Amino acid sequence: MTTPAHTPGGSPLPVPHGVGNPSGTPVVAPTRSAPHKDGGNSSLGTFGVKSGLAQMLKGGVIMDVVNAEQARIAEEAGACAVMALERVPADIRAQGGVARMSDPKMIKEIVDAVTIPVMAKVRIGHFVEAQILQAIGIDYIDESEVLTPADDEHHINKHAYKVPFVCGARNLGEALRRISEGAAMIRTKGEAGTGNVVEAVRHQRAVMSEIRKASVMSEEELYAYARDLQAPFHLLKETARLKRLPVVNFAAGGLATPADAALMMQLGCDGVFVGSGIFKSGDAAKRARAIVQAVTHYNNPKLLAEISEDLGEAMVGLTIDDNLKGGRLASRGW
């Protein structure tokens, strides 16, 4: 494996130049504005516009939905966006087979049903599925290990698209490789469809611990660390300076309760994805509302206690071991 090189396509490369971080000021995933045209002309699909939407999703919950009715329930619960897909990860696990991009008709029905942004998933490396989703005007594309990979070596060159991408990662190196390919948002992979938060915690802790390590390194050490992580040096250096990922970072993969969501927020995530956890539970609307509140008030245990009361059955959780039905999805991609 090699560190992916930048391939200058039609769109400008994201050269990160973050908001300064003198001690005491809050740390911001910086907007990386592309060079502007003269005369106040506007430019579409710049990295600033792509990462900017992710910044507006922060502190929010993005919910998996399989039809317009679920999308309305999610919006009514206070979701900041929905992920349109044909089967939630728990069902993909249970039913097996190849999981692909959803039917565009079904995605369009969800787009028409809600006023909030709609995301949809493509298979890792399947750039034509991505072209299709961009053509139907989806707001965000998730190049996702939850679907069966279409390419076991290459991820999509995401710079080539006007629509922004979110990608999964298990550690800092993987996150920076995806950002170097053009991802405008990162999520922990976790282990989707299990209702078991342990892998999401592992991945978020790995990212944070590697960022802390990098943040005290000298430039020489950073060169060596970039080699070890197989991450582009300039992105690692930027991460070390900001003491956080240079794009927004959500948690995903196995969150099932308000406490799970608050846990991931306290571990330093900017927001959460909840997949099977909501619509595979006893009272989806109530649980969805509770998780939304938990992400806003993640630091308030008293309120979290009230929020967690009487939510009905949580989704059935799975132990993550070698017998896990459907296997470990997080190991897909590199």
Add this chain to the structure above:
Amino acid sequence: MTNHKVVGVLALQGGVVEHLSHFKRAVESSPEQYGPFQLEFIEVKTSDQLHRCNALVIPGGESTAISLIAERTGLLAHLYEFVADESKVIWGTCAGLILLAKQVENAKRDQKILGGMDIKVIRNAFGRQLDSFESNLDFSSFIPNLKDFPTIFIRAPIVDQILNENPRLNENLTHPPVPMAKLTDGITVRSENPYSNSSPVEILHRLENGFIVAVKQGNKLGTSFHPELSENFLFHKWFLDTFVLAD
């Protein structure tokens, strides 16, 4: 009269730290100017935090999520009161502009808005994310020397009409049809807040095509775009100087 001012950023959902960071950079940029003042910048999630504020920024985010979260924790009633108190300063960016309006078109059914400004706002007026854009705008007509300010519009709203005005004024406000993503369920909602702003609406900026993207009414400011997403903190400095520290 005190020199201690608390500026809050509503932190229910959305881009919060970006605003806090810009304010702090603005203050650090001119220690001499801000030396006499004790400025405090806080996140606002609860009514106790809200009641400490002299000024509030309602950030970008999803306006539906922000108002639903406010409603369910009981903060909405306090926000109605805060908006109705004309000694308080408020600035809404993007979703914040939507929440400040008296009327919103293309809204979610039953969406709650704060009704602080006599404007009708169209949500997602430019369309979907693919239509989001960056543009350098000339704000020198209201911010001295700010000629080439980088703005980012993300699924942005625009001000469509000024309400409670001589209807003839609105005739001059005609703009081309909005390319908004028309929603099956998109309807017009009105604020339930009985407050009525006592100042006239001033239009601060219109795009070349006539879309109104920055307005002021008394102590309240609304912008369609996100100054907090550009590298430049001068818009925030102007807000501090002319709104927060005006008296």
